[in-house]
Amino acid sequence: MERTQVPLGQPTAARMYDEALGGKDHYAIDREANSRLYAAIGEERVRSTAMENRRFLGRAVEYLARECGVRQFLDVGSGLPTVRNTHQIAKEADPASRVVYVDIDPIVAVHGRALLADDNTRIVTADMRRPETILDDPELNKLLDFNEPVAVLFVAVFHFVTDQDDPARIVGAFRERQAPGSYVTISHLCADGMSEAEQQGWYAGFSGATVPMVLRTEPEIQRLFEGYDLVEPGLVRPWRWRPAEDGSPRTDSLLGGVARLG
Numbered sequence: 511m512e513r514t515q516v517p518l519g520q521p522t523a524a525r526m527y528d529e530a531l532g533g534k535d536h537y538a539i540d541r542e543a544n545s546r547l548y549a550a551i552g553e554e555r556v557r558s559t560a561m562e563n564r565r566f567l568g569r570a571v572e573y574l575a576r577e578c579g580v581r582q583f584l585d586v587g588s589g590l591p592t593v594r595n596t597h598q599i600a601k602e603a604d605p606a607s608r609v610v611y612v613d614i615d616p617i618v619a620v621h622g623r624a625l626l627a628d629d630n631t632r633i634v635t636a637d638m639r640r641p642e643t644i645l646d647d648p649e650l651n652k653l654l655d656f657n658e659p660v661a662v663l664f665v666a667v668f669h670f671v672t673d674q675d676d677p678a679r680i681v682g683a684f685r686e687r688q689a690p691g692s693y694v695t696i697s698h699l700c701a702d703g704m705s706e707a708e709q710q711g712w713y714a715g716f717s718g719a720t721v722p723m724v725l726r727t728e729p730e731i732q733r734l735f736e737g738y739d740l741v742e743p744g745l746v747r748p749w750r751w752r753p754a755e756d757g758s759p760r761t762d763s764l765l766g767g768v769a770r771l772g
């Protein structure tokens with residue numbers, strides 16, 4: 511697909527997530543896919559899961575920027591710009607923070623460019639299943655220095671990557687470039703804790719989408735952190751991860767964690 515061609519004939523994860531979060535950047539086809547999700551799982555449950563995930567992303571970036579002193583962020587599968595994006599949170603800690611957003615869906619760059627017109631923020635359209643296209647991207651390398659700590663975020667994205675595409679290999683490619691003191695943040699829809707009906711609902715909701723849905727178990731998600739040390743409280747339900755008064759809903763559909771490269 512052309513890098514700038516926005517897929518209009520199929521629902522996309524970026525636009526479905528935007529709809530679930532109450533955003534405006536989605537089309538009828540995405541709303542139809544979400545209605546299937548809502549019918550199968552319950553609208554409240556799906557919207558709560560999306561919001562719980564988004565709140566986790568915010569707290570993780572705040573922790574990395576304020577408590578760990580990270581000044582470089584690579585947000586892979588970043589989604590459409592919404593409230594409290596990674597660059598805004600990182601810049602609250604230090605206005606010189608550098609952030610690169612990566613998403614497979616070209617709509618992210620189309621909607622993001624105007625919003626993110628800032629020398630220290632870039633958006634790259636790329637597919638994380640080919641990590642070298644991200645890691646060797648010239649725009650990215652102008653901004654991020656892998657000799658210094660970089661926090662790589664894979665928030666709510668690996669459940670769109672099949673086992674055949676080998677998620678552990680993808681994380682490993684990023685880990686190999688990262689300097690000691692770098693971090694990885696991952697959240698993932700988790701089959702453990704979901705009813706059979708909820709699992710089927712997630713699969714049905716994404717059956718016609720541009721990316722596949724793959725629910726994983728806790729041990730499978732845990733394995734993605736191999737080579738890193740999970741920081742407290744480990745891999746947990748995102749609402750339990752350094753909880754704050756941020757209005758996070760509480761579901762048991764996700765797991766999330768932050769880990770450091772020693």
Ligand code: SAM
Nearest residue numbers: 524527587588589613614615637638665666670
């Ligand atoms: N990370 C954001 C968050 O948690 O708020 C957005 C999550 S959204 C549910 C998942 C995003 O991952 C979508 O924007 C989708 O386009 C993107 N995505 C899915 N597969 C991808 C791939 N292979 N490479 C890059 N991005 C991908």
